[in-house]
Amino acid sequence: MIDKLKEISKDQLLAEVKKYADSKAKFVTGSCNDLGDRLEVTYFFNASPGMDMSALRFTVGKGEEVPSMTGIYLTAVLIENEMKELFGLKVKDLAIDFGGHMMLAQDSPVLPMLKSEDQKAAAQKGGN
Amino acid sequence: MGIIATSRLKSPWIMHFDNSSCNGCDIEVLACLTPLYDIERFGIVNMGNPKHTDVLVVTGPVNRRTARVLKNLYDQIADPKMVIAVGTCSISGGVFHNCYNVLGGVDKVIPVDVYIPGCAARPEAIIDGVVMALQKLAKLQGVAL
Amino acid sequence: MAPRTITPFGPQHPVLPEPIQLKLTLEDEKVVDVMPAIGYGHRGIEKACELNEYPKNIYLCERICGICSCIHGITYCEVVESLWPMDIPPRAKYLRTIFSEMSRTHSHLLWLGLLADAFGFESMFMQYWRIREKVLDLLELTAGHRVTQSVSIIGGVRRDIDADMKKHCIEVLKDVRKEVEALSNVLVNDYTVKARTIGKGVLSYDQAIALGCCGPHLRASGVKEDCRMQGYLAYGDLSFEPVVASGGDSYSRAAVRIGETIQAIDLQLEALGKMPEGEIAAKVKGNPPANEATMRVEQPRGEVFYYAKGNGTRNLERLRVRTPTYANIPSLLVMLPGCEMADVPIIVLSIDPCISCTER
Ligand code: SF4
Secondary structure, eight states: OOTTEEEOOTTTHHHHHHHHHHTTOEEEEEEEEEOSSEEEEEEEEEETTTTEEEEEEEEEETTOEEEOOTTTOGGGHHHHHHHHHHHOOEEESOSSOOTTOSSOOTTSOSSTTSOOHHHHHHHHHOOO | OTHHHHHHHHSOEEEEEESSOOSHHHHHHHHHTSTTTOGGGGTOEEESOGGGOSEEEEESOEETTHHHHHHHHHHHSOSSOEEEEESHHHHHOGGGTTOTTEEEOGGGTSOOSEEEOOTTOOHHHHHHHHHHHHHHHHHHHTOOO | OOOEEEEEEOSSBTTBSSOOEEEEEEETTEEEEEEEEOOTTOOOHHHHHHHSBHHHHHHHHHTTOSSSHHHHHHHHHHHHHTTTTOOOOHHHHHHHHHHHHHHHHHHHHHHHHHHHHHTTOHHHHHHHHHHHHHHHHHHHHHTSSSSOOOOEETTEESOOOOHHHHHHHHHHHHHHHHHHHHHHHHHHHOHHHHHHHTTSSOOOHHHHHHTTOOTHHHHTTTOOOOGGGGOTTTTTTSOOOOOOOSOOSHHHHHHHHHHHHHHHHHHHHHHHHHOOOSOSBOOOOSOOOSEEEEEEEEETTEEEEEEEEEOSSSBEEEEEEEOHHHHHGGGHHHHSTTSBGGGHHHHHHHTOOOHHHHHO
């Protein structure tokens, strides 16, 4: 369980992030997860100075466009590029776009972080 | 041969290349150069330029981006040259064997002369490996070490 | 306007043991723009962590970075333990604290050496690394290996520190503390060092927060923020106070790291003294339930953030690792423009970049 997790929709994202920016919170990081037909995105923020962390979460269908928060927090540029590259999350209006080759080389697998069929089957079976 | 061959053995210049290692072996290679292990007593000098190099020391598994860089560096080194693979992951991929961006050991891309196992390889083992490479070089050139 | 040239810095550069490339736009000798290009060290560890079983991931996580490896392993264990959540014995907590601080000491000494090397002070580089060997010997004695210890397991630790080792550790640590103090006195008071580092790569308080920096880099800009303030492991029982400096430049960053090296030694001495008797590992049964957890731990380079999601099977559903350098790289975009080409190596080094961490 994650403390202080707020579920939002992707349209609320920029307004919520703006609130954090106004209160001078620090952007910690984001995380993406493959839920099958949807992607789940979680962003973590820290109320600086201090150690108080809270999070925003939304899910989108694969192929849906997501607004970029790099206009508010430039530092999110790395994680947004990474999610775009490894999960295929369609982030639009990135401040710096590495064009899908920030981490991956030309001949690397495509969207490697999505769950493979084997993984899905193992999760379905559960237990040991 | 004569003096050139002998000098090459008495003062080999090495170049260190980091593929996509975890740094564990890199800091051990660096530690070899510092006072406690002091690899310079074999006349070994660390170089940053492939054209000056006799021995290429490679750490880390080859990944899809560094494969080309490594091949390129290797081709630039003048003959005779030795390649030393330091650490388990540069031998076979090691712990990274099932990572999607990793191709495997260094020998997938360039020929390797000496393999130094260990994760991380100990400085003693690295020094031993370098000396082994020198022995091989001596045999190749037909001179005594 | 002088003509502009674009110069690549790296991926092979003598001050950087690791591959990273910075594309610098120069106007004569002045840097006007910078663009980092990373990805040389990308392996795909996060994915491999989903494919391996829980205990095997300890070894993989430790090899995200070989310099802070011990703390990566500890953080992974902590985050998996909080999926249940389960408690570990108090002695194990103290042991993890001691191992963490030992690896912090060695990592900071390594960095101080590299810094000295970056401005051509080679004998000081050698001196710092000579001292560092003593700490590595202690790590080998107590945790079992010089760099990648794999000492932490889910539920506790693998090795104990007995009375003899403890006595030896205390002796050596006191000795190391004296040597570090003497050597660092030279570093902070030397005229050349000051000339090369003061006012180089300045980052203000607000900028540091806006860019999401962490660790000594953040604290050098005056922000009092350190994950150890949360009191995880045994830090709650120890007298811990973050080391802060206010200059925001490369000199302050060096000063913070020197302060932290000394503090890390003090924390080890204190923890060795206070360590309770008892078990060193709890029994673990079965797989963690379907749950999510986060863990934030202070590494030598800053805050490492782990997010784990279990699904009740023997594999993790998702593991996300945000390493300190990942947070600190964007600050280069602000610090480098305006500086001179010759200062680039020192400024880049001042964030203590660890590339294999960043790219996993
Ligand atoms: S052999 Fe082990 S310690 Fe060395 S670089 Fe590879 S993973 Fe790291």
